[in-house]
Amino acid sequence: MVRREEVHDVPTKQVDAKAERALRRRAEILRAAVQLFQEDGYHSTTTHAVADRAGISVGLIYQYFGNKEDLLRAAIVDILGEFRDRIPVAMDEAGDDPEARLRSGFRTLVAVIDEKPEATVLSYRESMTLSREGRDELKKLEVETAEPFRRAIEDGIRSGAFRAVDADLVVHNLLLVAHGWALKHWRLSTWLDLDTYVQRELDLVLGAIRP
Amino acid sequence: MVRREEVHDVPTKQVDAKAERALRRRAEILRAAVQLFQEDGYHSTTTHAVADRAGISVGLIYQYFGNKEDLLRAAIVDILGEFRDRIPVAMDEAGDDPEARLRSGFRTLVAVIDEKPEATVLSYRESMTLSREGRDELKKLEVETAEPFRRAIEDGIRSGAFRAVDADLVVHNLLLVAHGWALKHWRLSTWLDLDTYVQRELDLVLGAIRP
Amino acid sequence: MVRREEVHDVPTKQVDAKAERALRRRAEILRAAVQLFQEDGYHSTTTHAVADRAGISVGLIYQYFGNKEDLLRAAIVDILGEFRDRIPVAMDEAGDDPEARLRSGFRTLVAVIDEKPEATVLSYRESMTLSREGRDELKKLEVETAEPFRRAIEDGIRSGAFRAVDADLVVHNLLLVAHGWALKHWRLSTWLDLDTYVQRELDLVLGAIRP
Amino acid sequence: MVRREEVHDVPTKQVDAKAERALRRRAEILRAAVQLFQEDGYHSTTTHAVADRAGISVGLIYQYFGNKEDLLRAAIVDILGEFRDRIPVAMDEAGDDPEARLRSGFRTLVAVIDEKPEATVLSYRESMTLSREGRDELKKLEVETAEPFRRAIEDGIRSGAFRAVDADLVVHNLLLVAHGWALKHWRLSTWLDLDTYVQRELDLVLGAIRP
DNA sequence: TATGAATGAGTATTCATTCAT
DNA sequence: TATGAATGAATACTCATTCAT
Known part of the structure; x- marks a missing residue:
């Protein structure tokens, strides 16, 4: 039987895929935000609007960025x-x-x-x-x-x-x-x-x- | 052509004094606003703060300016x-x-x-x-x-x-x-x-x- | 002509009436809050619910109390x-x-x-x-x-x-x-x-x- | 009457080990929860915090408890x-x-x-x-x-x-x-x-x- | 003119819960 | 079993604006 710690081991490839996916997400959100900030101004842009533009939910913004x-x-x-x-x-x-x-x-x-x-x-x-x-x-x-x-x-x-x-x-x-x-x-x-x-x-x- | 101020039947002097006072008020409010806009930014400046800085009440701002x-x-x-x-x-x-x-x-x-x-x-x-x-x-x-x-x-x-x-x-x-x-x-x-x-x-x- | 400062002078009675009205408001809000806190618990009670129960708007709560x-x-x-x-x-x-x-x-x-x-x-x-x-x-x-x-x-x-x-x-x-x-x-x-x-x-x- | 655990065709020993492990997990989660509830109060304790304290993932809490x-x-x-x-x-x-x-x-x-x-x-x-x-x-x-x-x-x-x-x-x-x-x-x-x-x-x- | 109590729409942020992997 | 990325409903609080006095 493998040691418990090893059970969670994941192929490096998968880790990379995850990390890459996270980076892409971050970039998507950022792009949406920049667009909207420019169109409507920072203060007029709501976090919901950013989420909509990025095609994700509001909550997710806060997993990639601390706040607005x-x-x-x-x-x-x-x-x-x-x-x-x-x-x-x-x-x-x-x-x-x-x-x-x-x-x-x-x-x-x-x-x-x-x-x-x-x-x-x-x-x-x-x-x-x-x-x-x-x-x-x-x-x-x-x-x-x-x-x-x-x-x-x-x-x-x-x-x-x-x-x-x-x-x-x-x-x-x-x-x-x-x-x-x-x-x-x-x-x-x-x-x-x-x-x-x-x-x-x-x-x-x-x-x-x-x- | 009559000056707009004279349309109502009030002595010119009084009208001038009034108009002047109004202009001064307007300028006071504007000065307070510009100061605060610069210090904190437009969006972070509240109308109440402008009123406070100008030494007047919020309501009065709306007698001199349409809105923020x-x-x-x-x-x-x-x-x-x-x-x-x-x-x-x-x-x-x-x-x-x-x-x-x-x-x-x-x-x-x-x-x-x-x-x-x-x-x-x-x-x-x-x-x-x-x-x-x-x-x-x-x-x-x-x-x-x-x-x-x-x-x-x-x-x-x-x-x-x-x-x-x-x-x-x-x-x-x-x-x-x-x-x-x-x-x-x-x-x-x-x-x-x-x-x-x-x-x-x-x-x-x-x-x-x-x- | 009266001094400008005196223009704002208000009869003591009126001041008392205002202060008393404010105290009554405060008590009303507090009573509503206590009722709801007891009924539903503090965390389940929303500030809107308190306002509704007290018959006032949410914003007013914050003129009498710092926060929830x-x-x-x-x-x-x-x-x-x-x-x-x-x-x-x-x-x-x-x-x-x-x-x-x-x-x-x-x-x-x-x-x-x-x-x-x-x-x-x-x-x-x-x-x-x-x-x-x-x-x-x-x-x-x-x-x-x-x-x-x-x-x-x-x-x-x-x-x-x-x-x-x-x-x-x-x-x-x-x-x-x-x-x-x-x-x-x-x-x-x-x-x-x-x-x-x-x-x-x-x-x-x-x-x-x-x- | 068969014990519920035996319904599936698995050796009793294995079932017991599994069941015991599950019970331990449950107890670990519960202990973490009680600690945090006491420290911060029930409402201020997040399920993520419980998971962290218990050293497991949020999702797992929901395999042992219906909800918070x-x-x-x-x-x-x-x-x-x-x-x-x-x-x-x-x-x-x-x-x-x-x-x-x-x-x-x-x-x-x-x-x-x-x-x-x-x-x-x-x-x-x-x-x-x-x-x-x-x-x-x-x-x-x-x-x-x-x-x-x-x-x-x-x-x-x-x-x-x-x-x-x-x-x-x-x-x-x-x-x-x-x-x-x-x-x-x-x-x-x-x-x-x-x-x-x-x-x-x-x-x-x-x-x-x-x- | 001038006040400031009152309004209530608007919004960032949180967090329990789910589900694809 | 176990993970944790993703969801989105829920909510405290703010603040421009109004209006009775």
């Missing part, structure tokens, strides 16, 4: 995390030239924002809704997102590719302008598409910092 | 109206030179934002909370605010002072950067003061559009 | 307070003789319990439901209720009217037996009425402590 | 059943003397209560929570517990060992006082231990009914 605010936090962290992860990769693919790195990073930043504009807008609109901890987590991610841009600019300044500008301020502008694509999309999209926006903004920003 | 949303709309319209009114004046005082006009307009814009950062942040955070009509009113004011900037840039392009840039895009950037002073004040203020911010941003923006 | 638990606390404190207030009076009316004082006090105690058996049962059934503070308040009241009985017994022991018994234990028994009238009323009432119960219990208790 | 209330009923019946079973034995061991029988029965009653004070308190606090049937089962057990005491007193009255007191009332008091050891343990234990409590209470009760 946690859902908001996860939604915002989700996109900020994507920024943090994808931008360095894109910049590295662009090689060593500071200007090329900046272009690639900015292009990726706006592209990610264009993929999930709702989440970006959310992070502006609702970050005050979060608790102290949630907001601190956000700020940390924001700083991490800014970092590779800052380094590229400082490299450029050192190499003489850029003027001796306030690197932090330029990064601030780059991020603002990137977010602007989501924040003012209703107006920008009347005369610009994504590529043109990226192109023209890069021309402006780089034009301002070239020697 | 109307209070929000008024708060946002208030600052946007100030932009619309003060910027053209500031630009005109700067004379005819497009660059001087831009500088003066931007400086004023950031100054007004610095005076009431709450309201600016509010207009980003809560404009989706407004009804269709409220939002349309906002967009109209936003366009009116942008207009003098756009004209100065186009004048500059025509006169050869600026390159043939996308004027609307530059205005979009100017406004974003101005709002950025309120939106990211927590970070910017760690290394910049108002004047330096204005100066450096103008250098960047103008550097990008000069021939 | 506060309603329970108030209900229990209410009766314990009555014990504390009425028993010393009854004992004093009985004169100086320890036995007469004990009889009178016990008779009153059981009478009050008989008037509001629900509240007595409540204090047994639901006191654990209360928060630490609530329970401490209860214990304090319980001790205050016991005190006059304890003193009468010790007086009797000193004067030789009673044997040298454990006074605290006798008080404990007296209170238990009094509460028993509410706790086991369903059985006791099959063969006893209030007066007989009081009479027989006093005979037993006094028979046990007489020399 | 059934768990409560079982917990209370458990201790009342122990009263019913152990008291007659203790009294018989004391011989024929009514007073000796009473003493032995009471001592055992308080001892059992002291072993499981939680369950005793539970039966006071939560019996109203039970359904009609559950409460009737409890009352039946209570009467059965009382019966041997009643008989001992009546025997004593007949034999002249006791005065012609109301036997049912004396039993009522005995049970109340015994339960009091659990209900007011927080206060009694400040100056009494179990044996002293039993001793002094017996002295008081017997002192009241001796001729």
